Amino acid sequence: MWRGSGAVPGASSGSVSTVSGRAPDNRLYAALDLGTNNCRLLIARPEERGFKVVDAFSRIVRLGEGVGASGLLSDAAMDRAIDALDNCQRKLVERGVSRFRLIATEACRAAGNGEEFIARVQRETGLALEIVNRETEARLAVAGCATLVDREAEGVLLFDIGGGSSEIVWLDLRNRGNARGYALTRFIRAWTSLPVGVVNLAERHGGMHVTHEIFEDMVNDVSEHLQGFAVGSALNEAIDAGQVHMLGTSGTVTTLAGVHFGLRRYDRRRVDGAWLADEDVAAMIEKLRAMSYDERIDNPCIGADRADLVLAGCAILEAIRRRWTCSRLRVADRGLREGILTELMAADGVWSRGNRPQRGQKGKT
Secondary structure, eight states, X not given: OOOSOSOXXXXXXXOOOOBTTBOOTTOOEEEEEEOSSEEEEEEEEEETTEEEEEEEEEEEOOTTTTHHHHSSOOHHHHHHHXXXXXXXXXXXHHHTOOEEEEEEOHHHHHSTTHHHHHHHHHHHHOOOOEEOOHHHHHHHHHHHHGGGSOTTOSEEEEEEEOSXXXXXXEEEOTTOTTOOXXXXXXXXXXXXXXXXXXXXXHHHHOSSSOXXXXXXXXXXXXXXXXXXXXXXXXXXXXXHTTOEEEEEESHHHHHHHHHHTTOSSXXXXXXXXXXXXXXXXXXXXXXXXXXXXXXXXXXXXXXXXXXXXXXXXXXXXHHHHHHSOOSEEEEESOOHHHHHHHHHHHHTTTTSTTOOOOTTOOOBO
8 A cells, every 4th residue: 555655546647756855846745534524635736835725625425424333334435435536536647646645534444344445445446545543643633733823822732523533632832942833743742532523423312403412412422532531730730821722623613613703605714723712612502502403504604514413513522622621712624634735745855945946935725
């Protein structure tokens, strides 16, 4: 299985070598994340301060649907994912991408036939996906969101609410000096991965018609898993001092932000990097809880694809908030794919002195 460089099956370009660990500036990179709920692809070109996305693909495939009950990926779910991956493979070929990493997460980790599915993907699409462990997933989430960390913060509680698992990371930044961006991955003090995400939690408790009792049952379910994340008193002391903020990367927090801003249609430019006060987060959770299933479908920032999952996401966030209450939450519409791209480009030294794109270009993440 390929790990990080080479040609996409069917593409005309072969493996691209590097000189002194540095890659040519016009080289395209790609990151694919096949999760429990979504299949997402980003293709980007390095720029002076980051990278510019040149193509993207995202589709809800619900690969992990029913895994909690059966322990297996269903034929229908695998077919949906294969169809989405076919689209990703075509984009990779059309763009001539030469450096990429293709990962699968909790659904394939948890399913008894996850490895068989990965083999099927390679046979039918030519894509060699890598099932990453939970520690890697947590690190990639940090790498993807690190540029959103407040420069004055002494700590960050980062969480990634996924479809089948949720990662929580404590960045202890009290001694970070001038480190920022990708370098902040060195300051991971503790992390945990909860075996609960929006898909399996909604399947266990119900996601369409969520009463107050059902919502509290979901919160308690998540809270039980949080009991094992022992970080001592240092994190609570830092939070009490007011120098720690939350950083959330997931459809749950971007949805909350979209509802908070009253967007008529989702706008990443308004959401990514937005700050929400803790009382705003509480108000938005209550607003979503008060909506009927049909009202959630009609909301332009939720829609039919997320209407039965968003309250499960709110329950996971609520359990985290009850355990650690921070005054501010920063919203990230970025995550694993951006983390993969950042790691690949950093490994190739594309931002090293003497190998930067010409001045005047602006990086985007």
